[in-house]
Amino acid sequence: MLDMIQTAIYAPTVSVFDAYPNVSPELAAEIEDWKIRFKEHCEKQTDFAAFMGQFYGSDIQVESSNLLSRAAMEAMGGATQQNEVNSEAEVISVKDYLEQYRSAYDEVRAAGYRKRGEAAYEELLNVANRTDDMVEAQLIIEKERLLWKIVSEDTLDIYETIQEAMDPLHEGMTFPISAFAEVYRKATCDEDLTYELERLKIVVPVVVQRSVIKIFLATVIGTNILNYAKGKNKIYAWASDTSAQEGLGAMIACRDNIRTFIKLLKEHFDMSFEDMVNDEFTKLWLLYPRGLDSLGRIKRILDPQNLSAFKEIVNECLSDRTIEDILLSGSRYVVYFDLEKTDEEYEGKASERTKELDGGLTYYRYEATLKKTVESMCNIK
Amino acid sequence: MSDINKVHELYDMMARRFAACAHTPNQARVYAEIRDLIAGCSTVDDSMQKIKNSKYYTAPAQALMLDKMNAYREAARDNKMPELEKIYDEKYREIEADPMKAYEMGYEKKVAARDLKMNQKIAAFNDAYMAYVELLCCGFDKDEIDRHCRDIKKALEEMDRACESFASLAGQEMYRKLVPANDTGFRDFVSNAPGCAQNPPDRSHEKAAFEKEFNELWSSLSAKKGQITEMGRKELGKARYAACLAIPPKDRTGHYEFELRQEEMPC
Numbered sequence: 001m002l003d004m005i006q007t008a009i010y011a012p013t014v015s016v017f018d019a020y021p022n023v024s025p026e027l028a029a030e031i032e033d034w035k036i037r038f039k040e041h042c043e044k045q046t047d048f049a050a051f052m053g054q055f056y057g058s059d060i061q062v063e064s065s066n067l068l069s070r071a072a073m074e075a076m077g078g079a080t081q082q083n084e085v086n087s088e089a090e091v092i093s094v095k096d097y098l099e100q101y102r103s104a105y106d107e108v109r110a111a112g113y114r115k116r117g118e119a120a121y122e123e124l125l126n127v128a129n130r131t132d133d134m135v136e137a138q139l140i141i142e143k144e145r146l147l148w149k150i151v152s153e154d155t156l157d158i159y160e161t162i163q164e165a166m167d168p169l170h171e172g173m174t175f176p177i178s179a180f181a182e183v184y185r186k187a188t189c190d191e192d193l194t195y196e197l198e199r200l201k202i203v204v205p206v207v208v209q210r211s212v213i214k215i216f217l218a219t220v221i222g223t224n225i226l227n228y229a230k231g232k233n234k235i236y237a238w239a240s241d242t243s244a245q246e247g248l249g250a251m252i253a254c255r256d257n258i259r260t261f262i263k264l265l266k267e268h269f270d271m272s273f274e275d276m277v278n279d280e281f282t283k284l285w286l287l288y289p290r291g292l293d294s295l296g297r298i299k300r301i302l303d304p305q306n307l308s309a310f311k312e313i314v315n316e317c318l319s320d321r322t323i324e325d326i327l328l329s330g331s332r333y334v335v336y337f338d339l340e341k342t343d344e345e346y347e348g349k350a351s352e353r354t355k356e357l358d359g360g361l362t363y364y365r366y367e368a369t370l371k372k373t374v375e376s377m378c379n380i381k
Numbered sequence: 382m383s384d385i386n387k388v389h390e391l392y393d394m395m396a397r398r399f400a401a402c403a404h405t406p407n408q409a410r411v412y413a414e415i416r417d418l419i420a421g422c423s424t425v426d427d428s429m430q431k432i433k434n435s436k437y438y439t440a441p442a443q444a445l446m447l448d449k450m451n452a453y454r455e456a457a458r459d460n461k462m463p464e465l466e467k468i469y470d471e472k473y474r475e476i477e478a479d480p481m482k483a484y485e486m487g488y489e490k491k492v493a494a495r496d497l498k499m500n501q502k503i504a505a506f507n508d509a510y511m512a513y514v515e516l517l518c519c520g521f522d523k524d525e526i527d528r529h530c531r532d533i534k535k536a537l538e539e540m541d542r543a544c545e546s547f548a549s550l551a552g553q554e555m556y557r558k559l560v561p562a563n564d565t566g567f568r569d570f571v572s573n574a575p576g577c578a579q580n581p582p583d584r585s586h587e588k589a590a591f592e593k594e595f596n597e598l599w600s601s602l603s604a605k606k607g608q609i610t611e612m613g614r615k616e617l618g619k620a621r622y623a624a625c626l627a628i629p630p631k632d633r634t635g636h637y638e639f640e641l642r643q644e645e646m647p648c
Contacts, residue, residue, distance in 0.1 A: 063486075070484055135387040135425070142394050167629040169637075191404035191452040198456030201496075202555050205503045210561040216511065220518050233620060236613025238606060245599065252594055253520055256587070261518050268566025280636055284627055292626070303623040304639055324601055330612050336623040339645050346624055346643050353626060353641050 023071045031067050038064070094137040095128040101150070108154055111369065113161055113362045117154025124150055148189060155184050162374055165363035167297045169281040172211025176204050176377045217269075218276055218285035221261050225310050226288070228254035228317065229335040235327060251323055258317040273314045277307050286310060288338065292354040294367065295374065300350050303336035384425045392416035404452045407444035411437065439480050446476050446483035461554060465495050501543040503559065506550055509536035510560050513574045521584035521591065534578035547575060621645075 023031070041060055105121035108114045124146040127137050141147055159181035166174045183196040227250050234247025265271045276282045287306060289299040312333040316326060339346050358364050382390070393416050399409035415437050419428035432438055454469035468491045475482040512532035519525045537547050550556045551571045560567050602609060622645035628638045 133384075133387075135384055135391065139387055139391050139394070142391060142398075168631065168633045168635075169629055171633075189398075189402050189405060191448045192402060194449055194452040195404050195456045198453055199460060201456075201499075202460045202462075205507075206555070206558045209503075209507050209559045212507075213511070213514070213561050216514065220515075233613075233617060235602070235609060236616050238610050238613065241603075244602070248598060248602065249595060252591055252598070256591070257518060257520055260520075264514075264517055264566075268562040268569065270563050284637060287627075289627065297629055299627045300624055301627045301639075303621070303625060303642065303644075304627075323598055324605070327602070327609055328605070328612060330616055331619075334619050334621055336621040336644075339622050339624045339643065341622075342643065342645050343624075349643070350624075350626055350641060357628065 027067070027070055031071070034060075034063060034067055092134070094132050094134055097134065097137070098125050098128050101125060104150075111366065113366050114154055114157040116157045117150065120146070120149040120153040151190070151193075152184050152187065156181060158370065158373060159184065161362045161366070162295075162370055165293075165297055165358070165361045166295050167299075169284075170211070170296065171281070172208045172215070173295070173378050175207040175211070177374075179204060179207075180377065214279075214282055215285050217261075217265070218282045221258065221273070221276070221314075222286035222288060222310070224254045224257045224261065225286075225313050226335070226337070228258065228313060229309075230337070232327070248323070255317040255323070258314060262314065262318060273311065277311060283307060292350055293358050293364075294371065295363070298354045298357055300347075302338055305334070306336050309333035309335050385419075385422055385428060388425055388428055389416060389419060392419065404455070405448045407447040407451070408441065411440045411444040415440075443476060443480035443483060446480075447473060450476060462495075462499075465492065468492055468495065498543050502540055502545055502550060503556075505536045505539035505543065506547075506556050506559055508539070509533050509547065509574055510570060512536060513570050513577065516577060516582075521587040523581075523584075526581045526584060530577050530581040533574050537575060537578050547571075 038060055101121060101124055105118070105125060108117045108121055123144070124141070127140050127146065130140060131137050159177050163174060163177050163181060166177070168174055179200055180197065183193060183200065187193045187196060231247040231250030231254060235244050235251070237247075238244045262273060265273065265276075276286065283304075284299065284301060287301040287304060289296075289301045292298045292300055312331070313335075316331070321329075363370055392412050396409055396412035396416050399405040399412055402409075415432060418431060418435060418437060422428040422431060450469050450473040454466055454473055457463075457466035457469055468488055472482075472488040475485075509532075512529045516526065516529035516533070519529060540547050540550060548571070551567075557567060560570060562570065623642060625639045625642040628640060630636055630638075
């Protein structure tokens with residue numbers, strides 16, 4: 001049990017304190033005491049899922065936030081005041097001061113893909129090569145915003161890598177990431193970030209939900225159109241009276257559903273079916289898409305030529321023509337159904353091609369670690 | 382540049398940076414005041430001593446936490462979330478009165494509880510709307526109608542459990558935005574969903590109309606089976622089976638590209 005908790009919670013939580021090696025002896029003692037109690041607490045757990053669910057907001061987690069804030073504030077206060085060379089206090093060298101960022105830098109470098117973050121840390125650590133005067137170092141760090149860069153650049157490394165592996169038209173998935181990335185790009189300080197990220201709390205669910213509804217509407221009508229066409233073919237094939245009756249039932253029911261749906265689209269969404277087909281993203285969801293990679297960027301779909309056939313079917317359903325007349329007149333459109341005999345063979349080819357297309361994406365090289373961010377931000381598993 | 386001038390420049394630079402940001406008024410003020418405080422000092426030691434003997438020794442840390450709380454408070458206000466705004470406002474005042482209160486993090490728990498409740502309400506409101514749209518599109522199948530109505534009921538109960546009624550949520554701007562329908566569609570949802578949760582709509586007239594049309598058509602089609610199957614030979618010959626891949630564009634302004642199309646010959 002500790003192995004899982006060790007990896008997921010214990011190690012990352014405890015290692016955060018490594019970034020503040022120069023805290024006061026009193027605070028250092030409190031942190032050590034907390035680490036011991038936290039380890040004991042972790043060792044007592046028997047249910048990993050329950051532990052994960054209860055960890056955030058628990059007393060021991062709040063205590064760690066508290067200690068971390070104090071460590072950060074000591075580092076900040078110390079950084080400013082240590083520069084003002086105090087004859088009574090021991091003067092810390094620029095190199096030693098910057099070494100507190102070494103373990104964080106090592107972690108970023110070990111990740112492999114966080115190149116902007118890596119560069120930002122290197123720029124910060126390099127200050128020690130530019131000056132050995134602590135006040136001068138602080139001036140450089142402040143003027144060049146080096147501490148801010150290690151936050152913003154490193155976070156952008158993560159978000160942009162994920163974003164690149166997503167379908168940009170799928171707003172419901174990309175928005176949580178792209179909106180956060182945009183905030184990091186525009187923010188100039190931590191407080192800007194705090195404000196803007198907090199504002200997104202009410203924006204993200206709206207964009208995601210609107211995208212979900214768009215997909216839902218396209219899926220409902222797409223399914224009814226295909227079932228209508230399948231019903232029609234069942235009657236044409238007339239393998240038996242039962243199957244012809246099934247076909248007829250499907251044609252009538254789907255036609256009625258399509259009529260209801262088109263009315264709903266107009267009355268509730270000020271949209272027509274034509275609008276759905278003309279929307280680059282929505283049109284794809286009329287074609288029964290199935291994601292072939294973990295973020296659904298590459299999709300297998302029905303033949304896009306169906307879109308014009310679908311428009312004709314919708315017009316047919318909305319017309320006053322009887323089903324008998326429709327069946328006896330034949331149709332101008334051709335519907336492309338999904339593969340049947342060669343489905344498995346195609347799935348193999350599609351999977352190979354997807355691997356090729358995704359091969360150049362950084363995300364897939366580091367998916368094991370990045371997918372946790374995707375899951376937490378995009379609410380997908 | 383002498384060391385004291387460098388220190389002065391550092392505080393000045395920080396004061397100006399914080400002043401330029403809308404969310405750091407406390408840090409802007411504190412760093413400007415420290416800059417002014419040490420303006421007359423001739424050495425770094427003097428300036429350090431002066432700061433140590435003043436309120437400014439702990440003031441930057443206090444200002445940092447005040448600005449952080451203020452940023453949260455303003456966002457909550459702009460998000461029209463008064464309960465959250467109150468939590469941050471209380472914490473802000475606590476820290477303002479006593480800087481040591483910055484180290485007490487209990488407010489996080491209150492915020493986490495509020496966030497959890499808000500997420501539950503959003504999820505329930507969305508569930509209710511989805512179930513309502515499904516109900517509108519599902520035809521006359523009684524099992525399906527009942528299922529969607531049960532889902533609406535469950536979602537409304539979930540909102541009650543999160544201590545806010547459906548009607549109250551529907552009156553809030555954010556929940557209105559969650560529903561992509563126009564005002565007519567939203568009004569329809571708000572006024573009809575609670576009723577559907579209690580009494581699933583009766584669509585037996587639609588079922589009767591379906592059965593009537595089906596029976597009439599079946600007799601008529603049966604009589605013309607030959608003509609229909611004759612037409613069927615032509616029509617079924619036109620049916621196709623195919624699949625392809627959709628590759629998304631690089632950005633939102635682009636178009637999907639389709640490739641690896643495979644078509645299967647009809648039987």
